[in-house]
Amino acid sequence: MFGSTLDSSRGNSAASGQLLTPTRFVWPYGGRRVFLSGSFTRWTEHVPMSPLEGCPTVFQVICNLTPGYHQYKFFVDGEWRHDEHQPFVSGNGGVVNTIFITGPDMVPAGFSPETLGRSNMDVDDVFLRTADPSQEAVPRMSGVDLELSRHRISVLLSTRTAYELLPESGKVIALDVNLPVKQAFHILYEQGIPLAPLWDFGKGQFVGVLGPLDFILILRELGTHGSNLTEEELETHTIAAWKEGKAHISRQYDGSGRPYPRPLVQVGPYDNLKDVALKILQNKVAAVPVIYSSLQDGSYPQLLHLASLSGILKCICRYFRHSSSSLPILQQPICSIPLGTWVPRIGESSSKPLATLRPHASLGSALALLVQAEVSSIPVVDDNDSLIDIYSRSDITALAKDKAYAQIHLDDMTVHQALQLGQDASPPYGIFNGQRCHMCLRSDSLVKVMERLANPGVRRLVIVEAGSKRVEGIISLSDVFQFLLGL
Amino acid sequence: MADLDLQRKMVSPKLHVTIPEPCKLSSVSSPISSSSSAACSAYELYLRLPELRNLWSSLYFPHWISEPVLKPALQALEITFRLILTVASDTRPYINRREWIRRLDSLTTSQIKIVAAICGDEDNYEENVSAAPVSNGWSSLSLLSEIATCRTSESVGQKILSTIENEMRWCKYTLGLGEPNLAGKPYLQYDAVCLPEELHSLKNNPYADHIENQENQMLYTSHQILESWIYVSVNLLYRIESRIEEGKFEKASSDVYLLERIWKLLSEIEDLHILMDPEDFLKVKKQLQIKSTFPNDAFCFRSKGLVEMAKMSKELRQKVPAVLEVEVDPTGGPRLQEAAMKLYSRKTEYEKIHLLQGMQAVESAAKRFFFGYQKLVAAMIGNAEANANRTVANHESYDSLTQVFMEPPYYPSLDAAKTFLGEFWSQL
Numbered sequence: 001m002f003g004s005t006l007d008s009s010r011g012n013s014a015a016s017g018q019l020l021t022p023t024r025f026v027w028p029y030g031g032r033r034v035f036l037s038g039s040f041t042r043w044t045e046h047v048p049m050s051p052l053e054g055c056p057t058v059f060q061v062i063c064n065l066t067p068g069y070h071q072y073k074f075f076v077d078g079e080w081r082h083d084e085h086q087p088f089v090s091g092n093g094g095v096v097n098t099i100f101i102t103g104p105d106m107v108p109a110g111f112s113p114e115t116l117g118r119s120n121m122d123v124d125d126v127f128l129r130t131a132d133p134s135q136e137a138v139p140r141m142s143g144v145d146l147e148l149s150r151h152r153i154s155v156l157l158s159t160r161t162a163y164e165l166l167p168e169s170g171k172v173i174a175l176d177v178n179l180p181v182k183q184a185f186h187i188l189y190e191q192g193i194p195l196a197p198l199w200d201f202g203k204g205q206f207v208g209v210l211g212p213l214d215f216i217l218i219l220r221e222l223g224t225h226g227s228n229l230t231e232e233e234l235e236t237h238t239i240a241a242w243k244e245g246k247a248h249i250s251r252q253y254d255g256s257g258r259p260y261p262r263p264l265v266q267v268g269p270y271d272n273l274k275d276v277a278l279k280i281l282q283n284k285v286a287a288v289p290v291i292y293s294s295l296q297d298g299s300y301p302q303l304l305h306l307a308s309l310s311g312i313l314k315c316i317c318r319y320f321r322h323s324s325s326s327l328p329i330l331q332q333p334i335c336s337i338p339l340g341t342w343v344p345r346i347g348e349s350s351s352k353p354l355a356t357l358r359p360h361a362s363l364g365s366a367l368a369l370l371v372q373a374e375v376s377s378i379p380v381v382d383d384n385d386s387l388i389d390i391y392s393r394s395d396i397t398a399l400a401k402d403k404a405y406a407q408i409h410l411d412d413m414t415v416h417q418a419l420q421l422g423q424d425a426s427p428p429y430g431i432f433n434g435q436r437c438h439m440c441l442r443s444d445s446l447v448k449v450m451e452r453l454a455n456p457g458v459r460r461l462v463i464v465e466a467g468s469k470r471v472e473g474i475i476s477l478s479d480v481f482q483f484l485l486g487l
Numbered sequence: 488m489a490d491l492d493l494q495r496k497m498v499s500p501k502l503h504v505t506i507p508e509p510c511k512l513s514s515v516s517s518p519i520s521s522s523s524s525a526a527c528s529a530y531e532l533y534l535r536l537p538e539l540r541n542l543w544s545s546l547y548f549p550h551w552i553s554e555p556v557l558k559p560a561l562q563a564l565e566i567t568f569r570l571i572l573t574v575a576s577d578t579r580p581y582i583n584r585r586e587w588i589r590r591l592d593s594l595t596t597s598q599i600k601i602v603a604a605i606c607g608d609e610d611n612y613e614e615n616v617s618a619a620p621v622s623n624g625w626s627s628l629s630l631l632s633e634i635a636t637c638r639t640s641e642s643v644g645q646k647i648l649s650t651i652e653n654e655m656r657w658c659k660y661t662l663g664l665g666e667p668n669l670a671g672k673p674y675l676q677y678d679a680v681c682l683p684e685e686l687h688s689l690k691n692n693p694y695a696d697h698i699e700n701q702e703n704q705m706l707y708t709s710h711q712i713l714e715s716w717i718y719v720s721v722n723l724l725y726r727i728e729s730r731i732e733e734g735k736f737e738k739a740s741s742d743v744y745l746l747e748r749i750w751k752l753l754s755e756i757e758d759l760h761i762l763m764d765p766e767d768f769l770k771v772k773k774q775l776q777i778k779s780t781f782p783n784d785a786f787c788f789r790s791k792g793l794v795e796m797a798k799m800s801k802e803l804r805q806k807v808p809a810v811l812e813v814e815v816d817p818t819g820g821p822r823l824q825e826a827a828m829k830l831y832s833r834k835t836e837y838e839k840i841h842l843l844q845g846m847q848a849v850e851s852a853a854k855r856f857f858f859g860y861q862k863l864v865a866a867m868i869g870n871a872e873a874n875a876n877r878t879v880a881n882h883e884s885y886d887s888l889t890q891v892f893m894e895p896p897y898y899p900s901l902d903a904a905k906t907f908l909g910e911f912w913s914q915l
Contacts, residue, residue: 022906028819050899053807053823055815060899062906144907147828148914 020064021101030057031076038072071096145328150486157274162267162290165311172303174199177240194394197289212393216367266291273312277481309477314454335442339483340475356381363418364410379462379471386469390437439464522789530789534710535689543718551618553609555722561681563715564598568630570708575640592643597752599654606658621660626677628684631664698774702767713756717792720749724799731806737838743845750852754859785888800853803846804897823900850897858892
C-alpha cells in the first residue's frame with residue numbers, strides 16, 4: 001500500500017504527488033448550518049457539513065488531508081467554535097482543534113469511535129503539555145487502517161495451521177489422572193511448566209488440563225476451616241478426584257455458574273490459527289493441547305503440542321517483520337488504540353477496573369483477586385502506585401518447593417514473601433531475559449508490544465509512566481488478540 | 488418558470504426576507520423554501536391547481552393501492568396529449584414544430600414508461616391485480632384518438648399507440664387508448680380513472696381571454712403536466728416511507744428508482760421552454776408579471792408541490808438508520824458508516840443496497856434538476872435576471888437555487904462509507 005514510491009493505482013493522490021488521506025470530521029453539537037474550515041483549506045474555504053441521516057444534531061464531512069499537522073475549527077451558525085472533545089491548542093488566533101496525519105509509513109488519523117473516549121483525553125493532555133504540538137502529536141488510527149490491518153491478519157491466520165506452531169523438537173508432558181495431586185504439582189514445578197494435559201488410561205483419551213488455577217483453588221480449600229480436604233489427603237487424592245471436587249467448588253467461586261465438567265478444549269494440527277486463537281480466547285484458557293488422531297473416531301490420540309497465543313503472535317510478528325507498512329496499525333502508539341486495561345483517569349468511568357496489590361497484602365487476598373476478577377496477574381505497587389513486581393497465577397507453583405504450601409497460612413503470608421519464594425525457586429519459565437516484570441510505555445508502538453509479548457513466558461506487559469514507573473495499565477496477550485481479531 | 492406576480496397580487500420585497508441579517512456566509516436557513524405566500528397563490532391560481540388537485544385526489548377504487556400514484560400520472564399523460572394538440576394547431580409559422588413534436592413524443596414515451604413501471608410493479612403483488620379496474624372497452628374520451636386521426640399529428644399519434652403497446656408488454660392489462668393489444672389483455676377503465684373530460688374542462692388558463700400570446704397556453708399546459716408529476720411524486724414518497732417502515736425494502740427500492748425517473752422527467756418538461764419563441768416568451772413573461780422579486784427567490788420555488796417534493800426527497804435520508812437497522816450515535820461515532828460498509832461488502836441483503844443506491848440516485852437527480860433549471864432560466868431570461876452569473880464570482884451570496892444543488896451530501900454516512908471502502912480497496 002503506502003510505498004516509498006508513489007503508487008499510481010492509488011486513486012486519491014493529489015496532482016502534486018502527495019498522498020491524501022480521507023479524514024472524517026464530526027460536529028456533534030447541533031446547529032442549523034455548520035461549516036468546517038482549517039489550515040488545509042487555507043482558512044479561506046468553508047466546507048459545508050451534512051447532518052447525519054436520522055440525527056440532525058451530528059454534522060459530518062470527509063476531507064482529504066495531506067500528511068502533517070493540521071488545525072481546524074467549526075463555523076456554526078455564524079460563530080467560530082472548536083470541539084473540546086477533540087485535540088485542541090490555544091494559539092495566536094484563539095483555540096483551534098488539531099489533527100496529525102502521518103506520512104506514508106505511518107497511519108492517518110480519523111475519529112474512530114473506540115478511541116473517542118479515553119485516548120482523546122490522553123491526546124489532549126499531550127498537546128497541552130508541549131510547547132510545539134507538531135512534535136508530539138499522537139496519530140490516531142483511521143477506521144480504514146484498522147479494518148485493513150485486521151483483514152490482513154485474519155487472512156494470514158486463516159491460511160496457517162496449528163501444525164506450524166510445533167517446535168522442531170520439544171517435549172510435551174501429560175499427567176495421568178490417577179496421579180496424586182501433590183505429586184502432580186511437584187512435577188509441574190520441577191519441569192517448569194505452568195500446566196499439563198491430563199490423560200485418562202481408562203478412557204484412552206485426554207480429559208482435561210491441570211493448571212495453576214487448580215493449585216490456587218486447592219490451597220484456598222486447604223485454608224478453609226472445616227474443609228474435608230486435608231494436607232494428608234493431598235498425598236492420596238488423585239487428580240481425577242480433585243477435578244470432581246472442583247466441580248463443586250468452582251460453582252462457589254465462579255459466579256457465572258459455568259457447567260462443569262466441560263469437555264476438553266482442544267485443537268487438531270490442521271485447524272487454522274484463527275480458529276485456535278478464537279478457541280483460546282472464547283474459553284479463557286492459557287493454552288490448548290494440539291491433539292492428533294489418525295483415526296476418524298478420535299481414538300488413540302497423540303498430544304503434539306500446547307498451543308498458546310504467544311506462539312501465534314510470534315507467527316504474526318515473523319510474517320510482518322519485514323513488511324510492517326502493510327499493517328498500518330503496527331506503528332500506532334498503544335495509547336491511541338483501544339487495547340488493554342487502563343487505570344481510569346479522574347472523572348472517567350471505566351468498565352474494567354485495574355486491580356493492583358500492595359506488597360504487604362496477604363497471599364490469600366491476592367489469590368482471591370486472581371480467582372474472582374478472572375485475571376491472570378496483578379501488578380504489585382508501592383504507595384505511589386509505582387510498579388514493584390507482579391503476581392501471576394503461575395507464580396503459585398513456586399509454593400510447591402519444599403512443600404512450602406504445607407507450612408504456610410495464606411492469610412499470614414504476604415505477597416512479598418510469596419514472590420521472594422518464587423525468586424529463590426526461579427523456575428525456568430516465566431522469566432525472560434532474567435526479568436520478571438515486563439513493562440512498556442504508553443508511547444510504545446503496537447509492534448514493539450507485540451514483539452515483546454511473543455517471547456515465551458511473557459504473557460502481559462504493564463504500562464508504566466516513564467521515570468516514576470507508575471502503573472498506567474496492563475496489556476495481556478488476549479487483549480492483543482481481541483483487538484487484532486476485532487472481537 | 489411560470490411564476491407570477493400578477494399586478495393585483497404584487498407584494499413588497501420585504502415579504503421575501505426569510506432571515507433578517509445576512510451573515511458572512513449564506514443566509515437562507517434551509518436551502519429549499521417556498522417563495523412568499525402571495526407569489527405561491529398567484530402561481531396556483533394561474534395553473535388552476537386547486538381544481539386540478541381535486542381531480543388528482545378523487546379516488547374511486549379504494550382497494551386499488553396504485554390509484555393515488557397512477558391516477559395523477561395518467562392525468563399528466565392526458566394533459567400531454569392536449570399539449571401535442573396545442574402545438575399541432577399552433578398557427579405561428581416561425582415555431583420549431585419539428586423539434587416540438589420530437590420532444591413531445593419523447594416526453595410522452597418517458598411518461599408511458601413510468602406509467603408502465605407503476606402498473607408492472609403492481610403485477611408483482613398478486614393480491615392487488617384484481618383491484619385494478621379493468622374492462623373490455625376502450626377509452627372514448629382520451630385526446631389520443633384525436634391526435635392519431637388529426638392530419639397534422641397523425642404520425643406521432645400512431646407512434647404513441649405503438650409505444651403504449653410496447654411499454655405495457657410486462658403488465659397484466661393495457662391502457663385501452665386504441666393500441667393494437669395483440670396480447671388481448673384486459674383494458675384499464677381509463678376514462679373512469681383518468682377523468683379526461685373533467686381534465687380538459689381545465690384546458691383554458693384564467694388569462695386566456697385577455698392575453699394574446701400563444702406561448703401562454705404552452706406555458707400553462709406544460710406546467711400542468713409538471714405539477715401532476717409532482718403530485719405523483721409526493722404520493723410515491725409517502726409510499727416509499729411506509730414501505731421502508733414495513734421493512735419492504737425491495738418494493739421501496741423499486742419506488743425510489745421511479746422517483747429518480749420522475750425527477751429526470753421534470754427536467755425534461757422544464758426543458759420544453761427552450762423551444763418557445765424567445766421574444767414571445769419574454770412578452771408573456773411581462774404580461775404575466777413573472778419576475779424575480781428577490782435574489783433568493785427562484786421561480787420554481789413558487790410551486791409548493793415542488794418544494795415539498797424536494798424536501799421529502801431530501802428527508803428520505805432519515806430512513807437510512809431504519810434500512811441499516813442501526814441507531815445513530817448521537818456523539819458522532821461512525822456507526823451508520825460502518826454498517827453501510829458492511830452492507831456493501833457482505834452483499835447478502837442486496838435489496839437494501841439497491842434501496843440505498845436508489846436514494847442516492849434521487850439525491851443526484853434532484854440536484855441535477857435544480858442545476859439544469861438554473862441554466863435553463865439563464866438561457867431564457869438572461870443571466871443577469873436569473874442571478875446565475877454570481878455563482879462563481881461571489882462565493883458568499885449564493886442564490887437559493889445554487890444553494891440547493893451545492894448542498895453537501897444528503898447521505899454523509901453512505902458518502903463516507905464509499906470513500907473509506909474505496910480507500911480500503913486502493914490500499915489492498
